[in-house]
Amino acid sequence: MVILTLLGVTLDLTIRYKVQADSFDQAERVASQWSAAARNGIVPHRMPAYPPVDLVQIVDARMRVVDSSRAASDVRPLSTLRPPPDDRFQRRIECEEGRRCVMLMAIRLTPEADAGVVFAGLPEPSILSTHSLEYFIAGGILVLVSVAAWITWALVGRTLRPVDAIRARISEITVSDLSLRVPVPPGRDELAQLSITANQTLARLESAVRQQREFASTTSHELRSPLAGLRTQLEEALTYPDEVDPRETIRTALTATDRLEAIVNDLLVLARLRATDAPPEPIDLGDLVCAEVKLQPHRLPMNVRATAGLMIRGSRMQLIRVLDNLLVNAQRHAESAVEITVDRDGDQAVVAVTDDGPGVDPANRERIFERFVRLDDSRRRDPGGSGLGLAISRDIARAHHGTLRVEDSAKGARFVLRLPLADRPGGPADPRPAPGALTPARKADGGTIGNIGD
Structure with missing residues (x-):
């Protein structure tokens, strides 16, 4: 309306300037003709008119x-x-x-x-002499503004109808029912993309809530069993x-308490994994593995072959947790020795603990990474375990955009x-032995083995 008013x-x-100028020009032409005729003395008493200049x-x-003239x-x-001599035309x-x-x-x-x-x-x-021109222009402006307002109302209403449908559907979604989805309008415009993203x-969110509910249910069941046993023994x-x-009652109660403590500690680790937002740091994976093997209490020899210079980015404490779980698990199930290798495979660093x-039976290779899953052999070797160690380790690996799985091995579990x-300005990884490797002994294949005593 403002723009049309300025244009109006x-x-x-x-238009007013043009009409006024044209009228004065017509009067000037007629006046000039009769001025020349008057100077020449050929003006009749009744001068003819030249419409519209009839005066x-x-x-x-x-x-x-x-x-x-007749009209004048x-x-x-x-x-x-009376024009002055120096300005004869006025x-x-x-x-x-x-x-x-x-x-x-x-x-x-x-x-x-x-x-x-x-x-x-x-x-x-x-x-x-009248305001008819202004009335006409104002009427045209009102008509144009009305048409523009109606078109805008219709277009915006048609555009916002999907938004209203999305709003109505979102208002129906609750935590107890996350299965509903917002309607996706036809086309590939911004609203359609917004609806797809919302869905x-x-x-x-539905998957996360479902996992949380399953986890809470499983956790409650796992905590209920030792608590019920402990209560029964005390009663x-x-x-x-x-x-x-x-004394036997106290000893059994302490065993159940250890079990509860292990579960609670691992649950706290899971909570920290979801809540932590620490920035990643550069880590030499070979050095980290060698240092962790050195600090790890062991009952069997642990042989390390680590390639130095394999730099990754991540959380040092979380990766130590993964290595600790893998090394403790290997020590628990090994018969004579544990082999640890750190090598490069394309653009990935690979840590293998064998x-x-x-x-592990092939049918159980994925099942052991589920929470609270413990096979019979694991229960026999470590009755106080929580069944969360491998699940935590896989979650950490995924958080670092990696994987953790059980692969084929000639003997035992791998x-x-x-x-x-991580990108390194120095180019490919340095093949020299890691500084943390202990008691290095050269092998025929050029690798390095660190033998950690029995």
Whole structure:
């Protein structure tokens, strides 16, 4: 409306200026013709008119009408204007009360003092004397603004209808029911992309909530079992004090407490993994593995072959947790020794921990990474375990954009951790032995083995 108003004002002023200029030009042409005729003395008493300039008069120095057209008075001059000798052509609009204004052109015949004046004029056009032009322009502006407003209302309403549908559907979604999805409007515009993104977010949220519920249910079950056993033992000791050995009861209660403590500690680790947002740091994976093997308590020899210079980026404490879980697991199931290798495979660093124990059945290779899953052999070798160690380790590997799985081995179990290598300005990894390798002994294949005592 503002733009159209500015255009309307400009149009109104332009039309008024054009009409006024054209009217004065017509009066000037007629006045110039009769001025030349008057100087030549060939002016009739009743001067013919040249419509629309039908008011023509010639007056003398005393402003008396000498000659006039039929429409003009032959007694009263059209104006009292008398142009000076140095400005013989002058324009004027003469208005009288109760009468229509006249647009006049006055031309002094000669510069002499007794020279007459020629008046030529026409009634002011109605477009100038009334406000019809302004009314017409204002009406056009109102019509255009109304049409634009209606079109805008219709287009915006059609555009926002999918938004209202999305809003209504989102208002129906609750934590108890995340299966609903927002409607996707046709096309590939921003609203369609927004709906697709919202549905993807809802799908991820539904999956996360489902996992949280399953985890809470499983955790409750795992915690209930040792708590129920502990309660039963304590109630039995109180009910039958003469039949129950208190030392045996306390020893059994401590075993159940250890089990609960292990579960709670691993649950805290899982919570920290989800909550932590520490920036990654550059880590030499070979050095880290060698240092962790050196600090690890062991009952069997642990042989390390590590390639130095394999730089990754991640959380040192989380990766130590993974290595600790893998090394403890290998020590628990090995019969004579544990082999640890750190090598490069394309753009990945590969840590393999191999024991010579009974191994893992192929049917259980994925199942052992589920939370609270413990095979019979694991329960026998470590009754106080929580069943969360390998699940935590895989979560850490995934958080570092890597993988952790059980791969084929000639004997025993082979756990393989793969992590993406960080970009190094020095080029490919340095094949020299890692500084942390202990008691290096050269092998025929050029690798390095660190033998950690039995």
